[in-house]
Amino acid sequence: MxxxxxxxxxxxxxxxxxxxxxxxxxxxxxxxxxxxxxxxxxxxxxxxxxxxxxxxxxxxxxxxxxxxxxxxxxxxxxxxxxxxxxxxxxxxxxxxxxxxxxxxxxxxxxxxxxxxxxxxxxxxxxxxxxxxxxxxxxxxxxxxxxxxxxxxxxxxxxxxxxxxxxxxxxxxxxxxxxxxxxxxxxxxxxxxxxxxxxxxxSASEPMQRAAAVLGSEAAPHLLSISERRLGLTVTGFIAAPEFTLSSARGLMTFVNHRYVRDRGLTSAIQRAYQDSLPPGRQPVALVFIELDPAAVDVNVHPQKLEVRFSDPRSVQEAVGAAVSVALKAAPWRQDSRGPETPQVQAQYAQAIERFLARAQPAPAFLEPAMPLSLDQSLGRTSFGTARPTLDTAPPRNYFGALRFLSVLSRRFWLTESPAGSLVIVDPRAVEERVIWSALATRFQKGELAAAGRTLFSARLDLVPTERTRVLEAAPELLEVGVEVEDFGTGSLSLLRVPAELERVDPGAWLVETAAASDASARIAVMARRAALTAEIMVTHDQARARLEALDEVAAQVHAHAARVIVRDLPVLDLEG
Ligand SMILES: Nc1ncnc2c1ncn2[C@@H]1O[C@H](COP(=O)(O)OP(=O)(O)OP(=O)(O)O)[C@@H](O)[C@H]1O
Ligand SMILES: [Mg+2]
Missing domain, CATH: 3.30.565.10 (Histidine kinase-like ATPase, C-terminal domain)
Structure with missing residues (x-):
């Protein structure tokens, strides 16, 4: 034989x-x-x-x-x-x-x-x-x-x-x-x-299915995309850039109703977002491509997770275009006013000054602070075109030297710099930097992980998938000072959180923190979430204290995605 x-x-x-x-x-x-x-x-x-x-x-x-x-x-x-x-x-x-x-x-x-x-x-x-x-x-x-x-x-x-x-x-x-x-x-x-x-x-309501998969947090940020070319259609949903994730988990591509992993398509989507994303963040996009089956070979991978296009370029190009068009039309961008030249900036400053001269000196701090929901702060009403003017570390004591003038739209602080210019500060971004820096410092020293349990503990009912996700990340959460325990019967106990997060509803941040890719991403999520509770309607003294605190950590500020000082203001619309 x-x-x-x-x-x-x-x-x-x-x-x-x-x-x-x-x-x-x-x-x-x-x-x-x-x-x-x-x-x-x-x-x-x-x-x-x-x-x-x-x-x-x-x-x-x-x-x-x-x-x-x-x-x-x-x-x-x-x-x-x-x-x-x-x-x-x-x-x-x-x-x-x-x-x-x-x-x-x-x-x-x-x-x-x-x-x-x-x-x-x-x-x-x-x-x-x-x-x-x-x-x-x-x-x-x-x-x-x-x-x-x-x-x-x-x-x-x-x-x-x-x-x-x-x-x-x-x-x-x-x-x-x-x-x-x-x-x-x-x-x-x-x-x-x-x-x-x-x-x-839910064939008649594809958005429903998308929301069911991506979760209720992403849902309000979803924009439809649609691009039709000869023999090729691209449809789907993308999240506006203010809703991002720390991993590419939310980035999925489908070809003729088949989920596929395709580096070319993923890069086309990422490129379309390009500058609109903070560093290290990934977009959320569900992209459905339909084309003649003859133009795509599905028989290239044993698990059928990859395909080969006869003309990959044009597919990528159509996908990129679909995403770009939707992003350009997104509500968060509509206030955009082209590239700013120094003259334009000067005009802005003058317009704002004129507006302020007419405005009543508002006793802003007497008004009760308005509770801000997540939607308001991150959603479509957000100040989309806000861009930092500080992309390098600010000069020493820059923030402490700002003179607080008033609160704008219950969102921003109007301040004057010693140089006489108007500087608009986003107080929540200030808070985020201060908290981020505090957490990052304690993390580096190992203090976050070592902190003892607080008396405070909370029981939390999460959707089972989210609960699984959080429990799965329990060891990683512990490193950043968050201790969770399975409570059985579909809920979990939160035994310990960093002090900065005690006032924040854990339902809102715990899941996102657990899903973040590493400790620094987790700290960034916690800081961002904790900052949402920042007081906006402050007294002059309170504002000064926060700005001075920001100076202490300013050296680290630009290392973390900076969004502190903004120009490009819708307030220009009030120019009479
Ligand atoms: N749930 C089902 N209902 C009806 N028929 C089924 C079902 N599952 C399998 N079959 C039949 O059994 C056949 C073999 O299934 P199997 O998954 O092994 O191969 P396939 O689906 O044809 O190809 P592939 O290996 O790529 O999945 C199918 O072609 C289908 O005719
Ligand atoms: Mg089969």
């Missing part, structure tokens, strides 16, 4: 599974995609222990006859592709005919399925590949697949699985990405019996 032998089918399948099934999320992706391909209107995904112990996917799609169900267990068996020509007309998620046999070869697999009008269904069970056990089953009007103990027979793979919370996050991503690509299908995701995410069919 020769040395070269054909491998047994089970081993072939296991090898194939190595490419297709990397972790529980891959199973979730493949099964849920099959459900969508089967025309399901609702897909339910249930997980136990982050998908490591069990993954169940239930759909109300077209189901399978017994014959088809048996065939689908075979490698290279598919209903979605007939010939080579078909590879360039693919509109289904699947086409390779390998997901089901691959999954069945590395798990305890059970499939129950029936066609719509059928009176009875079929149940097939397989343990780590091999021959299926075939049984009759009641009609289920669709398909239900249970995948238990993934990699039970491949211990080497099992070792590569991460913490259950991490695997759960990946599963969530798999579901939400598919949900974004298919707003017409309703999705439900449950973990250990609890619903952690759901979205009803």
């Amino acid at each position: 020769g040395r070269v032998r054909r491998l047994p089918t089970d081993l072939i399948n296991q090898i194939a599974a190595g490419e297709v099934v990397e972790r529980p999320a891959s199973v979730v992706k493949e099964l849920a995609e099959n459900s969508v391909d089967a025309g399901a209107t609702r897909v339910t995904v249930r997980l136990v222990r982050g998908g490591c112990a069990n993954i169940t996917v239930i759909d109300d799609g077209c189901g399978m006859s017994r014959e088809d169900a048996l065939t689908c267990l075979e490698r290279h068996a598919t209903s979605k592709l007939v010939d080579a020509e078909g590879l360039f007309h693919i509109l289904t998620k699947g086409f390779r005919g390998e997901a089901i046999p691959a999954i069945a070869s590395v798990s305890r697999f059970c499939l129950v399925t029936s066609e719509p009008e059928a009176l009875a269904g079929t149940k097939l069970s397989i343990e780590g590949g091999g021959e299926p056990v075939v049984e009759d089953a009641p009609a289920v009007g669709g398909t239900r697949i249970d995948v238990d103990d993934l990699f039970f027979n491949v211990p080497a793979r099992r070792k590569f699985l991460k913490r259950e919370a991490t695997e759960l996050l990946h599963c969530e991503d798999a579901v939400t990405r598919l949900a974004l690509a298919h707003p017409e299908v309703g999705f439900t995701l449950e973990h250990e019996g609890k619903q952690i995410w759901a979205s009803p069919p």
Whole structure:
């Protein structure tokens, strides 16, 4: 007998599974995609222990006859592709005919399925590949697949699985990405019996689906994009630049209803945002590209996560244009008044002076401070064109020398510099710098992590996905002085926070802090959130104290995204 032998089918399948099934999320992706391909209107995904112990996917799609169900267990068996020509007309998620046999070869697999009008269904069970056990089953009007103990027979793979919370996050991503690509299908995701995410069919309201995935914080900042060219459309939603994330998690691209990772597309989006983002921040953008399937090769990646365009440049160009157009039209930019020359600046100063001369000297500090909601401070009413005039470190004692005049629009402080110019200060930005500096200093000395628990502790009810995210980041949060503990029953306890954040509603900042990429990003988020409670309607003395505090930390100011002193004022509209 020769040395070269054909491998047994089970081993072939296991090898194939190595490419297709990397972790529980891959199973979730493949099964849920099959459900969508089967025309399901609702897909339910249930997980136990982050998908490591069990993954169940239930759909109300077209189901399978017994014959088809048996065939689908075979490698290279598919209903979605007939010939080579078909590879360039693919509109289904699947086409390779390998997901089901691959999954069945590395798990305890059970499939129950029936066609719509059928009176009875079929149940097939397989343990780590091999021959299926075939049984009759009641009609289920669709398909239900249970995948238990993934990699039970491949211990080497099992070792590569991460913490259950991490695997759960990946599963969530798999579901939400598919949900974004298919707003017409309703999705439900449950973990250990609890619903952690759901979205009803929302084809007529794609914004709803986008908001359901991106969360309520991003929703008010979303702008629609749309660019139509011959044979190519780009649609979707992007967040205005005042809403950013510390990672590229919110940046997703879809090609013909398939989530894909594509560096060229991602860079095109990032380039379109270019200068509008603070350093180190990433935009939020859901970009859907539709083009002739013949102009894109979907068969270039075993998990179908990448594609190859026949003309990548024009696709990138269209995507960039779609994002740029939306950004230009964004409400936060409409006050923009072109490049400022020194003359224009002088005109501004004069206009503001004239306005101030007419204005009543307002006893601003007598008015009650207006509570500012997050929307007001970060949302569309925000002072979008505000740009720092200080992009290098300010001169020594610059801020302390400013003379406070009044409060403008309950948002800004009008001050006069010793040189006689009008300087507009954003007090929340001042507060942010001061807090940021305090936190960063204590962090560097290790004091944030070492601080003892306060008496203060709060119970917090978060959406389960957010709760998972926060608990997952518990060790990293501890480094920046935030201690959380699982309280069970869907909530968590906040045992310790840095003093600067005690007055701030933790629901608003904790999740974003947990999601930040590293300690310095976490500190930046906390500072920004804490600064939102800054007093704006202050007395002269209070303003001076804050500005002097800013001088103390001024050297660090420009290291952190500076947004302290602004010009380019809508107040010009009042010029009579
Ligand atoms: N939930 C389902 N409902 C109805 N039919 C299904 C379902 N899941 C799988 N099938 C059938 O089983 C076949 C094999 O599925 P499998 O996922 O292995 O391959 P595929 O989807 O064709 O290609 P790929 O490997 O790229 O996913 C499918 O082509 C489809 O006909
Ligand atoms: Mg498939």
